[in-house]
Amino acid sequence: MSEPVIHTDKLTKRFGDFIAVDALSLTISGGEIFGFLGANGAGKTTAIRMLTGLLAPTSGKATVAGFDLYTGAEGVKRNIGYMSQRFSLYDDLTVRENIRFFAGIYGLTNQAIKEKSRQLLDSLKLVAVADTRLASLPLGWKQKLAFSVAILHEPKIVFLDEPTGGVDPVTRRRFWDMIYEASERGLTIFVTTHYMDEAEYCDSLCIMVDGKVAALDRPDAMKRHFGVESMNEVFIQLARPNQTE
């Protein structure tokens, strides 16, 4: 097993009396596809904000991409990629401008930006629309570009926050092809989703309930443990333990 890319030990975040994330302990290895699930309000967003260096933890330990969250938050930000469905690329910029903008943000040199842009336009077959504004492109193309831009600076890990929300069933599956290909190349993927079939595609899963880890295992082991056939059933059992029908 390779070096862990994320390691946390009792990572906790309090807002006043409210414990949003309560003693989160995780180890995620290089190249792993790690699914992070939970009901709305379970603490997922707060955990991701800590792991991406945007929010200081209250207590606990954590390293991400080799940097300590307390002392190296800037190093974390430079060595991770991030993509969400709602907020990723600029619709009013062209394809080329979007690549240039994000490459610049991640501190690539002008020479590197030129080279990367050419490579990316080629590999995504977007040369013909390089100077087209993003708004007029099909959603599937935008998603591909958003993912590629998020990993342009060759981070060790990419955080994907509901990358497939509201997407048609074919585009959604193509997106997972990209996730698999990137993971085969050694990129670590940290992904959240509300689609339970996508939970099945992960190497390991963490299910958060009320700020705590309710389950952390491989999908098949989790299903065996709960004696059910699908991750949907696991999720429903865990997320509302007091409600049975």
Add this chain to the structure above:
Amino acid sequence: MKDAVLIASVGKRFGAVQALQEVNLSVGEGELFGFIGADGAGKTTLFRILVTLLLPDEGRAEVLGLDVVRSYRDIRKRIGYMPGKFSLYPDLSVEENLRFFASVFGTTVEKNYELIRDIYSQLEPFKTRRAGKLSGGMKQKLALSCALVHRPEVLFLDEPTTGVDAVSRKEFWQMLGRLREQGMTILVSTPYMDEAVLCDRIAFMQEGRMLALDTPTGITTLFRKPLFAIRARETWRLLCVLRVSPHAASVYAFGIALHYTDNRPSIRADELLAALQADGFTDVSVSVIQPGIEDTFIALMEEKQGAADE
């Protein structure tokens, strides 16, 4: 059955984008009708035309027998609308929002409390909290309460469950089921294929057009090829191998199984199994399955795509 909603040849264009094209359908009184499609399929545009917030370029539409262009004032009093984007007042409390919407429609919360009790009772412990400070699931419940507070005859819900977790989605659909039992006509849009089976009838939407319209069971009969579920330990490798197979018509991942169609019309499951075992897959199983809503949607999308490419 009388029509609660009638849509005839409706089209709408935004600049170069044809948002809706030749949409025809009717929704009966008391029906729970679902519009299934991804972002950009035209669901929101259609809803905005029906709730009289947008004028159609072509065709006509009626709600409760009233024309959406001429009789928009009368329609607005009799329908409830929950937009896809959270549109309540974030600075008003839960209770203030509800009272505000009741007063706009000239009624009171007390008068129609029976209708919303089921939903609103879960919010009452937080009734003094500002709406902007609610969690996603609670915002959604409040928005539904506000859309119902004047006891509308037709309820329009535009993607009420997008971005909502699997459990909250399930609870939301249970609420819709109870409203339907009370005779309310409900039109709901969703990108989640699993929600389609909970509707009386559904329309598949893609790029501004209707791909199909039927009951959830009826629509799956549009899937005409034998469908196989293939499972193996190495799902990803299996997917890659099947994709490049000259016999594969379609291969898609569905959770732990792959759904596969073959271009040889009379191929059997045991023949596929033998071929995969010869390819070195152990722990592999192949079975014939009934196509679901999502299988059908994908097949219809591909059919249309294929026709467009020619």
